[in-house]
Amino acid sequence: EAGVAQSPRYKIIEKRQSVAFWCNPISGHATLYWYQQILGQGPKLLIQFQNNGVVDDSQLPKDRFSAERLKGVDSTLKIQPAKLEDSAVYLCASSRGTAGDWTGELFFGEGSRLTVL
């Protein structure tokens, strides 16, 4: 079974520029998560999709961050314009079930490391 794929692995941009990250979850996984992990901290949820609908985006800074999951499969996370404090690793995760039959595990990708100069 192929794991969660993310790209690019690394990205360096100037502040006020834009950047996009892509995630391909494990085939058949209904739920997809984007997490932000700042150095020395635990991952923080930005947005959670179930199929192609948003379950929770309460911690997504919507003035600069956007995310979509077209057709309930791949997802993109965009930052525009980027700020210095957006420097972090952006982790995508997926899980097999929905809230009603959830099996208890998130599968994470390797992450996309963003450096904003």
Place this chain on the structure above:
Amino acid sequence: DQQVKQNSPSLSVQEGRISILNCDYTNSMFDYFLWYKKYPAEGPTFLISISSIKDKNEDGRFTVFLNKSAKHLSLHIVPSQPGDSAVYFCAASVGYGQNFVFGPGTRLSVLP
């Protein structure tokens, strides 16, 4: 407000001994807990979980204990191996699959 705390940033243990990683939480509504392990330049990988209806769950060398009254959980690794050296994250949620809140992690070093 940090809802999930791992107060030890790092821990060193001798190979073959027990490693105990601790996690405290403040939200009494949390009812599902996970432990993840992370190696450098990789995504976190799932280790073990426990729901609030249990106070212990075992999987091989890994055991998680939950003390709901103290809002405390711990991960025991016995015996510890050098390959266990990684950062360990505790995570909690209200309900299955809903908005997991992660702690800041504890870096475990298992010395040969």
